[in-house]
Amino acid sequence: QVQLVESGGGLVQAGGSLRLSCATSGRTARTYAMGWFRQAPGKEREFVAAISRSGSATYYADSVKGRFTLFRDNIKNTAYLQMNSLAPEDTAVYYCAANEIYPGRSPTNYDYWGQGTQVTVSS
Numbered sequence: 001q002v003q004l005v006e007s008g009g010g011l012v013q014a015g016g017s018l019r020l021s022c023a024t025s026g027r028t029a030r031t032y033a034m035g036w037f038r039q040a041p042g043k044e045r046e047f048v049a050a051i052s053r054s055g056s057a058t059y060y061a062d063s064v065k066g067r068f069t070l071f072r073d074n075i076k077n078t079a080y081l082q083m084n085s086l087a088p089e090d091t092a093v094y095y096c097a098a099n100e101i102y103p104g105r106s107p108t109n110y111d112y113w114g115q116g117t118q119v120t121v122s123s
Contacts, residue, residue: 002026002112004096009117012086016121020081022096022114033103034072034079035110038092038119048094049081050103059103064090086121093118 008020022034035050049070050059058070064083072079079096094117097110104110 002032002098004098004112004114006094006096006114006117009094009119011120011122014087014121014123016086017082017084018086018119020083020094020096020117020119022079022081024077024079024098032098032100032112034070035097035099035103035105036070036079036081036094037097037107038090038094039116040092043092045095045107047105047107050105051079052103057103059105061105083119086119088121088123091119091121 003025005023006020008018010018012018033053036048037045038048039045047061048064049068051070051072055072060068067085069082096114098112099110
């Protein structure tokens with residue numbers, strides 16, 4: 001079993017940056033592949049980025065590629081989502097997720113979820 005806790009959300013102006021963190025507990029972070037998803041009001045949860053258990057492989061949605069960077073520190077049991085050049089359409093609740101197999105792009109690939117953190121980008 002693993003618990004995930006996100007932090008780092010907030011209000012930022014368009015063009016600004018935020019760094020989200022996802023801290024894991026219960027088992028070492030190295031055991032799990034991690035993913036980030038987001039959900040805006042009235043929309044389905046969508047894939048943002050994912051990272052392999054070792055951190056050697058990362059995957060991004062086209063909408064964030066070149067702006068967002070996902071990396072992890074397995075010593076600190078934490079994954080980070082660095083978000084630059086934020087735009088109003090990035091406004092959503094951001095969730096981190098974990099599974100023991102691979103960093104998939106579907107929410108159904110993941111077994112464990114954090115509670116979410118709100119990101120609001122003003123124009």
